[in-house]
Amino acid sequence: MVKRALSYKRVAVILPFLLLCLLELGLRVCHYGRDLSLFIDDPQDHRYLVFNPDAPRRYLPGRPAPADADPFLKVKAPGSLRIFVLGESNGYPYPRNASFHRWLQYRLMHTFPGRTIEVVNLSLTDADSYTVLGFARELAPYRPDAVLIYTGHNEYGEAPAGSILQWLRGQRTFQLVSSWFTRKKEDLRANIAYGSAPYWRGVTRFDQNMRATLSLLGAQRIPVFLSNLVSNDKDLEPFASAPGGSSFDRVFDDGLRAFRARDSSAAAGAFLRADTLFPGHALCCFYLGRLAYAREDYAAARTWLGKARDLDELRFRAPDTLNRLIASLCKEFPDAHLVDTKDVFQKNSTGGIPGDELFLDHLHPNLDGYRLMSDAFYKALAVQGFAGSSAVCTMPITRVDSLVGVDKAWRLKGQWPFPPGTPRDPVRVATVEEELAFNIVFRHKPWSDAMGDLYDYYIKEKDLAGARTVKEALALDHQRAFLAN
Template sequence: MINFFKRNFIKNLIQLLLSTLLLFAFFEGVFRLFGASGGGRFIERIVIHEHLSLRKPKDEFRIFTYGESTMRGAHYSPVSSPARWLQVYLKDFLPDRKIRVVDFSRLGAGSDFVHRAFRDTIPYQPDLALFYVGHNAFLPGNRKDQILTKRMKSRSRFNRWTRRSYFISGVYRWMIAWRSKFGPAVPEDKFEFSVIETPLPGVKLEDLIPRNNPSYLENIDFFRENILQILTLGEKHKIPILFFKPVCNLKDFAPTYSVHMKKLSAEELSQWEDLYEAGKRKQTQGNWNEAVELYTQAYTIDSTYADLSFRLGQAYFIKGSLAEARRLFEEARDNDALPVRTTKEILGVLEEFARAGKLTLIDTEKVLVSEAPGGILGEPIIEDNVHLSIKGHSLLGRLMAEKIAKRDWIAPKSNWRFDRARPYDEIAKELGVSQHLQVSADLRMVSYFGTRFENKIRFAKHALEIEPHNPRALRYLAWTYWMMGEKKKALEVYRRLEQLDPSSLEEIFKAQPDIATAFKNISHRKLIHSPSFIVSEIQSAFLIFVAVRSIS
C-alpha cells in the first residue's frame, strides 16, 4: 500500500512538472514572437516610461543615447541634458519628421553598463546610437575585477539566466510597470545623501589606482573590450554609431588624490616636501614667480605627484603660458590616483579605434572651448570634474544635430532647417529651466563635491543668493562649515534655520547629536547674556530679597 501511494505521488509529480514545463514553453514561444529578452531594472523602467514598443512605426526615426552622468544631465537631470537639447533641435530643424530621442545613460555608469544597455535595447530598433563614455573607467564599482566578482555571485547568475527568457522578462516588465503605477516610488539615482548631515566617507586605500598599478592597465583593456563589443553589435545589427569625445575640467578641478609614483629616498622626500609647502605659501600670497621657481625645483625631484602638476599649471596659466599650463593640467589629470576624469590612456583607446576606421569620434572640445577662458576647459562650461552647465548641454546637443545632418542621416542635409534655430533662452524656458532648478542643481553639487569644501561653500552661497530663505541651502551651508571645523559659523547658520524652519532642527539633531549639544549650549549662553534675561534675574532677586526682609 505504501509503495502504491509512493509510486502514485511520483507519477503525479512528474506529470505536474511536465505540464508546467510545457506551459512555460508555450508562453516562452508566444513571448518570443511578440516580446523581447530582458534588461536590468534601470533599462526596463526607461522602456516603460517612454512607452517604447518593439514594433516601431514606419515613419519614426529612433535615436538612442548612451553614457554616463554627463549625457544624463547630472545635477540638471531630468530637466536639461544633451539628449533633451538634441530632441528640441531635431524638432526645430526637421519639423516634418517624427524623431524620438531616448536616453539610456546613467549616473556613475562605466563602459560595461553602457555596452549592456546597448545590447539590451537593440530589440527596440534604434536607427542611430550616440555614445559619450570614458570618465568612469576607474570608478570603484566599474572596475573589471569588481564586475567579474559580482557576476560570479549566485544571484547575479540567476538574474542573467532569467533575462534570457522572454516570458520571465515580460512578467518582470509587467511587475515594474505595475509597481511604478500603483506601488511605492522606486528611488532614482541620486547625487545627494537622504539626510544632509551624513558624514563623508573617507578615501579607501583599495580604491586608489595610480598609473603604475597593474590594475590600471587591466581596466584600460577592459574599456577597450567593451567598446569593441559595442562596435561589433552595431555592425551586426547595422546601427550607425557616433562616439563623442569625453571632455573634463582641466583648469579648475584639482586631482582627487595624489601619490608619489617615483621612489624617493628619505632625503629626497624631505627636500621635495619643503619645496612643495614653500611653493604653496607663495601661491597663497599671490607671488606666482617665486611659486613657480619652488614648484619647478620640487618637480625636478618628482614630477608624478598630481597636485604639484596642477598647482604648477595654475601658476603658468596666471602667467599666460597657456601651452605649458595645459600640459601640466593634463598631467595632473592623468596622475590622479583616484581618477574621476577620462585619462590620456582612455582617450587613446577611442582614438585608436577611430584611426583604424572602426568608429567615428567627434571632437566635443572644439564646440565647448569658446566658453573656456584661455582656451582650456574649466568653469563655467564644466561645473565640477566632468559635468556640463546647461549652456554646455545646449552646445553638445547642437553638435550632435549637426553631425547627424552632415552624414545625411534622417534626411539629406539640404532638408535641414538650421535657419529655424531659436535663441538659447527660449529653448531653456521650454525645457523648464528656472531659478528653482538652478537652486536644486547647486545643492546637488554641494553634496557631490565631497571634501572640496571651498566648492561646497560657493555653490551653497550661490543657491542662497537666488533663494535666501531656502532651508535646504542653509542646512548644506551649515553642515559644510561644521565639517570644516568652523563651528561658530555653522551654529550661526543653524540659528537662522531655527527661525525659518524649526522642525528641520529635529532631523539635524537626530543625525548629529553633537550639533544639538553645541546649539543648546550657545542658545543658553546667548540667553544668560541677553538684556531681558538680566533684567528678569534682577527682578527675581529683588523680589526674593523683599520676601526675606518681610519674613525677618
C-alpha cells in the same frame, strides 16, 4: 543492484537542480523579485515601452534607472527617427529637460517638424563600458537608426560583474539568496598610479568592451556616434597625489607658501624644482598649470593641467589615454563616428582649457556645457545625413531648473571625494525660484508640481515670457504627446 545504485546517483545529481528550477518557477509565479529586462511596457500607456527602472541592477546593484524614462512606440512609426543614448549620467545634476539628449531631441524636432523623433536615454550614474556593452546587446530588435555613446569616466569604479553573475542577478532564486546578505560596495578608483598595472587594466577593459560594442552594432549596420571625454581641468584640484618623498615635500611646501602669498615667481621656481625631484605629483603639476594660465601661457597651462588630471590617483576623471583610444576605434570601425566634444569645449574656453565656465564640478557640465555637448552630437549626426543645418534652438529651461543644478552641485561638493573646504556656491532661498529649487533638491518636491507653482507665480507677476517658458518645458516633458502628434 548496480543499476539501482546508478539510478540513485542520477536522482541525487538531478534532484537539487530540479528543486532549484521549481523554486525559481514558484518565485516567478508569485511575482517575487525583479524583472531585469531592458524595457517594460509604459505604465501610463501600453502602446509605448520605457527603460525598465530595475534593468541597471544587473550591472549596478542598488542603482535604479532615472524616474523620468523616455517612452518610445512599440511599433516604430514609418519615417521616424529613433536614437538610443548609452553611457554615464548625461544630465546630472539638472532635472529632465537639461540633459544633452533632450537638447538634441528638441533641436531635431525643430529640424524635422513633421517627423516622429525618439531620443531614448539609457545612460546611468556610474555606468561603465560593461554596462554600455550589455545594453547594446539588446538594442537591435527595437530598430534604432543610431546609437550615441558617452562613457569612460567610470572605468575604475566598482569591480565589474562577469556575464555569469549578470545572468544570475536576473534569476529570482539568486535575488532571494542575495537579499539575506549585505555586501559593502568597494570603490576601486583610489590610489591608482598613472601607468600602473591597475591603470592599464582599466584601459584594456575599456578597449575590449568598446570594441565588442562597436563590433556587434556594426554587424547589425547600426551607426554609432562615440564621443570623446571632457572634464574640468582648469579649476579642479586633483583629488589625490602620489607621495613624492621628504625632499620633494620641503620644496613643494615652499612653493605652496609662495603661491598662497601670491608670489608667482617664487612659487613657479619652487614648483619647477619640486617637479624635477618628483615629476609624478598631480597637485604640483596643477599649480604649475594655474601659474602658466595666470600669465596667459596657455600652451604650457594645457600641458601641466592635462598632466595633473592624468596623474590624479583618485580616478574620477578619465585620462587622455581613453580619448586617444576612442579616436583610434572610430577610425577602425566604419560604422563608428567620432563626436569631438573635447574640441568643442576647448574652443569655447579661454586658452582652450575647460573649467568652471562649462562645469559644475569635476566632470558634470553646466547648462552651457550640455548645450555644447548636444551641439557636438547634432553636428556629427548632420555630417552623416541624420540632421540638417538647423540653427541652435533656445531650450525651454527655467531659472528653477538652473538653480536645481547649482543646489545639487553644492550638496555633491560637500561629500567624498571632495575634500573639506572645497569652494561651493551658496544655497539661497531669497526668491520664489530659489525656494522652489531648494524644495526640489532637499525636500523632494516633484518637478512638475514646482513648475505649476512657478507658472502661477509668473502669471501673478505678469511675467508672460517666464510663464511661456514654463509651459514649453512642461510640454516638452510630456513625450507621449509629442510622439502621438
